[in-house]
Amino acid sequence: MKKNNHYPYYEMPEIRDFRHLVNFIRESYPEKDAFMSEKNKKDVTVSYPQFAADIDALAVYFCEMGLKDEKIALYAENSYEWIVTYFAAICSDNVIVPIDKEITGAEVKNLVNDCGAKVLVHSASKKSAIEENKAEINTVETYIEVSEYEQIFAKARELIAEGKNEILSIVPDTEKLCALIYTSGTTGKPKGVMLCQRNLIYDMVNSCRNLLEPPNTVALLPFNHTFGMMACVLCQVYAGYIVYLNSSLRNVLKDINTLKPHHVSVVPLFVETFYKGIWKNAKKSGKDKILKVMIKVSNALRKVGIDLRKQLFKSVIDAFGGNLEMIISGGAPIDLQIAKGFEDLGITLISGYGITECSPIVSTDRNKDYKFGSVGLPIPGVEVKVDNPDENGEGELLIKGPIVMMGYYNNPEATAEVFEGEWFRSGDYGRVDDEGFVFITGRKKNIIITPNGKNVYPEEIEAVIQHVEGVNEVVVFEGDDVICAEIYTETPEEKERIKADVQALNKTLPSYKQVQKVLFRDTEFEKTTTKKIKRNYSK
Numbered sequence: 001m002k003k004n005n006h007y008p009y010y011e012m013p014e015i016r017d018f019r020h021l022v023n024f025i026r027e028s029y030p031e032k033d034a035f036m037s038e039k040n041k042k043d044v045t046v047s048y049p050q051f052a053a054d055i056d057a058l059a060v061y062f063c064e065m066g067l068k069d070e071k072i073a074l075y076a077e078n079s080y081e082w083i084v085t086y087f088a089a090i091c092s093d094n095v096i097v098p099i100d101k102e103i104t105g106a107e108v109k110n111l112v113n114d115c116g117a118k119v120l121v122h123s124a125s126k127k128s129a130i131e132e133n134k135a136e137i138n139t140v141e142t143y144i145e146v147s148e149y150e151q152i153f154a155k156a157r158e159l160i161a162e163g164k165n166e167i168l169s170i171v172p173d174t175e176k177l178c179a180l181i182y183t184s185g186t187t188g189k190p191k192g193v194m195l196c197q198r199n200l201i202y203d204m205v206n207s208c209r210n211l212l213e214p215p216n217t218v219a220l221l222p223f224n225h226t227f228g229m230m231a232c233v234l235c236q237v238y239a240g241y242i243v244y245l246n247s248s249l250r251n252v253l254k255d256i257n258t259l260k261p262h263h264v265s266v267v268p269l270f271v272e273t274f275y276k277g278i279w280k281n282a283k284k285s286g287k288d289k290i291l292k293v294m295i296k297v298s299n300a301l302r303k304v305g306i307d308l309r310k311q312l313f314k315s316v317i318d319a320f321g322g323n324l325e326m327i328i329s330g331g332a333p334i335d336l337q338i339a340k341g342f343e344d345l346g347i348t349l350i351s352g353y354g355i356t357e358c359s360p361i362v363s364t365d366r367n368k369d370y371k372f373g374s375v376g377l378p379i380p381g382v383e384v385k386v387d388n389p390d391e392n393g394e395g396e397l398l399i400k401g402p403i404v405m406m407g408y409y410n411n412p413e414a415t416a417e418v419f420e421g422e423w424f425r426s427g428d429y430g431r432v433d434d435e436g437f438v439f440i441t442g443r444k445k446n447i448i449i450t451p452n453g454k455n456v457y458p459e460e461i462e463a464v465i466q467h468v469e470g471v472n473e474v475v476v477f478e479g480d481d482v483i484c485a486e487i488y489t490e491t492p493e494e495k496e497r498i499k500a501d502v503q504a505l506n507k508t509l510p511s512y513k514q515v516q517k518v519l520f521r522d523t524e525f526e527k528t529t530t531k532k533i534k535r536n537y538s539k
Helices: 018-028 048-064 080-091 105-115 124-136 146-161 197-210 226-239 249-259 268-284 288-303 314-318 336-345 412-418 458-465 492-506
Strands: 033-039 042-047 071-075 095-099 119-122 142-145 177-182 192-196 217-219 243-245 263-266 326-329 348-354 361-364 383-387 395-400 423-432 438-443 473-479 482-488 517-521
Touching: 018 048, 018 080, 018 197, 018 226, 033 048, 033 080, 033 249, 042 048, 048 080, 048 146, 071 080, 071 105, 080 095, 080 146, 080 226, 095 105, 105 124, 119 124, 124 142, 142 146, 177 197, 192 197, 197 226, 197 361, 217 226, 217 249, 217 263, 226 243, 226 263, 226 348, 226 361, 243 249, 263 268, 268 288, 268 326, 268 336, 288 336, 336 348, 383 423, 412 423, 438 458, 458 473, 458 482, 458 492, 482 492, 492 517
Parallel strands: 033 243, 071 095, 071 119, 095 177, 119 142, 217 243, 263 326, 326 348, 482 517
Antiparallel strands: 033 042, 177 192, 348 361, 383 395, 395 423, 423 438, 473 482
């Protein structure tokens, strides 16, 4: 029996569906700005009332096109128009199909044909990729470029003035398909995850009840992924915060210094990059030793109730706009040393666990209730259990609750494979401790089974090797019946020293987890758009 000694959930207003959400933000935040972005080298803002009005206009336009229960595919970079399209498709009783901006025109053709989209909304930069494949796109009847939106909004407002706005007052069926998300995944063919309004709205409301975020953020994650849309948009507009829309990862620190956010949501690669950057800059300026001393002094003072981190580490925080107090990371477990390192500097690193099939947020650390190494506590109303646990209490994580998907689109066989009654098989291995905290060990499909039957999780060994100086990226896998580590380093002249350090680390690992072969590569590993390394290598 799990203990439940956790403090109460945060109070949040109930939201029924996306139409309710749009009306809620219009009425609740009449004086607030919703989005900020750079256009023509100037920062422009959009207020919450304007955002709601634009959603209404595009929803009416879609309705006037005769669209109902149709798929509206969206192939574009993150932008204000992207967000309006997502909301308007759902609010017009249609289905949004976000498409990864990184994939090719041929892949877009396959996905669009697979789902039968009638409309394809795209950015100007994607036009040529679409044109090259248009002859083989079978179902699309209308192509809309987001640069046309101002004219579309104007036309739709005329329709609204004429009273053609019935769609704005419908009560939607929250159990119907509203979003079809094709998973990128690190291996395998994309599958279409079917989500309904109940899934997404429940996840939004209850993620915010689990974790109280400080105000304002810079959106750094791709919106076509559910974590990017949920963490950087849905949870933010629900709370009435400003979202700065980052247009390029080259501008991350510039955008952070423009908005001066109190929190950002990222994937682990960003967390590692931020942390290594802090120490690299400290070393470059000759201040790394004094920073280490200051951390020791600060930690000693905190033990007697004196917290001076804001004053002591002001220069570190100033590099992130001066207000940053929380970094939220999802997508993979965070290195324990990095989590503790950020806390030492006065930045809370919040870990979470999510999967597209669960809308996506399953669990998060809580503001005053977390354990280093875990991915937090399940959000209210969601259960996580371990299937067939081993002697360490580890096994495949099963999830149940209102966030679990409807199934895979046109794929009943794949759907049946991942459901055990109401329980969804996540494909992730881990454990749940006696207080309900979830710990992730690794992906089921990545597990290495040794000749003596031991399970080895590559992610665990990778986390250890990542601490070796000079290791930028590492993938652990089985090759020729031995455990291998392939390493990318930006300092190839240190390969022998890195190899020796890995061999020294072996002494800290059980014999069955030790790396017996170290390989090097000259280029970074190929990654998904959420910066996860693709593991479809062969050696």
